[in-house]
Amino acid sequence: MTSSTGRSRVIYTPAPLTTAEKVRRARAWADHEVITRLVAARIRTTGRRRALPLDAVAAGIMLHALGRPTAMTISGVTRTIRAVSPSERFALGFPPGAVIRYRPVLSGFHALREAMGTGCLVDHDHDLTADEQTGEVDDCPDGCPFTPASLDDVATGLVQASIPTTWTPPSVVAIDGTDVESAYRARTSSARADDDALRSPDGDARWAKRTGTDRRPSELYFGYEAHIATFAPEPQGESLPQLAAGLALRPGVGDRAGAALGIIDALRHVTEVLLDRGYTTSRAVNLARPLRERGITVTMDLHSTQRGVRPGPIPGSLWIDGALYSDALPEPLRHLEPPKIGDTATEKARARELFDKREAYRFTPLARRHDERGTQRWKGPALAGHLRCPNTPASMRLGRHLPTAGCARGGACACGKTVTVRDTDLERDRQPFAWQSTRWALSFNRRSLIEGLNAQLRYQVRNVNRGYFRIPGLLATTLLMAVTLAAHNIERLRDWHLGRHQPDPWQVELGEEPSTEPMDRHTWTRGRRRPYRG
Template structure:
């Protein structure tokens, strides 16, 4: 048999090109799980949580708090059918004494449920309060009013929100040897509470008692081929995943950040919470569930952070509107000259059920708009809150009789039907304020081919949610059996972190590349054979419930 060269990738598609080959690596050994769980528990964010709940006075805990955190992560790596604290206790009981010692438990420790529950509540309390970046100076206060004086310039003090800590727990599962890209896609998935909702009215009837999960709320989830549109009682987990460049190399589907919200609320705030925690993001891919928020809640904060957005447009965001100067039009969030032919002004986007050929033909019409679109003249002027744009004839994309230089361009360019001497905007420059139609604007024109190649990367987050809900794990009702937003956030963050470790390993081993955690922990490269199966994309049947 011919030996495989080092670094040579396994085939990812079948010989017919119709089926994708899925490789399944051998499961992690107990020693590998323990080392990864301990490494995660020793990360900076977990260490801060442990320090926040470690007291120097009073009775000592039965088990160290960092060991409990490592034990919870070890249980998540075991791919449980339900993520419960009783399951964590059973996982630690089934571990060998040497593994428990490696996790941080003292020798000859008897594992009991109550100390594990107490440790989880301690981590939950620290997560709910959030750790603080400490001051680098002594605090002073006014002796009369008691008000603390302002910090000197350069003080690093900053509180950490729940979104920042949850994202930090997820990021702790990605080793520093793996360089993340600067593009993320964010989407929400419902996390149903395991507890039954009751009315908030107080009375003698048991059915009128408040819900056992006080933070959960009623919300509506979109129907799929598995279920119709319906209401659920619980939370929405806003998850971010990394996305490659439109024509870049593929990436493993990793969770980059997490923000939990009760029911369906504050979607824009959840997205901003994740982006603020990641800090290095330059572009975000969002659907209409986020971008229909008011401009001051999402579009403006993204612009102030220097983050570009690629988004789909709601029907209320589309249409033709007057432009900032005579002869210009806002069409589907982009600025065009009114020389744009009438048949190209009102275009219908491709439908979900259309074939690839039908979608390509529909986008050819959107691409024809490009010759009439205004383009940026220079970088945005932050101090003035505006941007200079130049007309299509001035940019050399269109031939216009009112711009003589453009008529000397090649005849491969379209010619505007403007009257000579008329008041057209093809050869003009215009200053556009940042607040002009700021909710609907994006760098790429909507439904163009370039936009489609960029926005289609958002399917990566939908694939990640499908893996968490159905394919790899079962994060549905009953998977988490804890009450409260903070407790659910903690278990969800641990689940995403464990999923990242497994995905990193499987993705790299399928390509004959070393697992980043193997490199970080100094383990020997894996040479075990991988199981494989094929997956063929087919048309799903609609729900007929």
């Protein structure tokens, strides 16, 4: 909504969640299939019974995260569970009269952490047998509950458990990484993995480099990189709440392509992904090819090593910035500089006008991709009706609003030809839209949603910085980070919908009465950029 003058935007802020609402949402999250399978994987039928149920401990951890704590610690979780009333503890799943102590809560957390690292959500309920000659494991009998899962699958499942079934997510995601610094210092500045593991209490953490921002310069840090995905709308489509869609945690800075693929495989409904150069500079066999085999398109920025002019597959064609063009493209349009970050919107629009002029000379798909051969047919710009060329007489009868190629009649011209392009030809740098064109910018600019989500987690809403997680290890940090993202989703869904006078999806899921509490109201006006006076 806008103000009466039309210059300001009206923002409504709902009241915080009540304790009863937090308890219901924490219990609903703990009842999700993923958490239920984690709990089932750690249930033992022999030995001493646990003092506190695992599902109740999971709900207590979520309840603590919903309170926006200064740190995700087990002692803080224990205090949060103790602070609620006995009826609310019973609603979380704790038995009546249960004594909440630190040790049982910590034991429950360790059990959930170990379940995440076993490689399966539910183990076999029978003894495994194998062929004596080949060593192949025999198939499981009917009804076996075994469910294999990687750490990325479980972490993404924990995040997805915070999204109710009444909210339908889109099929486009943007992925980016943010540093998660370990609370434990390494006693060496060496980046060697063996030194890190032996000299630090956090044996899984590694040294890595983070890029500089306006808050801090480029520097080394010791910890992990959290690869987070968020949902993105269609270009120029309706806005969406900034929700976390998936999570993959890696020690230091490494295996970015594997982390992105792990999230995509865990989501299972992705058709398009938005990535920056930190991912797309990976080798084609590690990212571009697996994405193509999964039928997923990618919109990406190009590194300086991915740009430039290269020979095309046939005479008269050129690869320029990851797209196939006719060599009739004028020389001034072959080497263009992208707009800079500090440019105004007008300057960026003028720069992209030059990139848009390339479109008339670009090859376009002639038919769908041939899956068996791994090839696709493309047609020249004159054959597609985008360019007038003297070597294609039919194109000269098109309107004069189209540009005319300067090809010599009878020369080696590819404007009216078709070409078969293999999937392996420049596969790392190709994408549906020409780089830096207006259509590409409208699509790629949706990636700013993941930047906003990271800013909310790090500075604006929460403080996921050094000291926020104080338990060492990859599994423990992944579990706490997944719970933090899930709590953020629950709060963000409520604030986004109530701020637009729409029902909260979790209210609908849990059958709660619509919220009638008044909301805070304030206006936001975009400031005018002042000219620099040096």
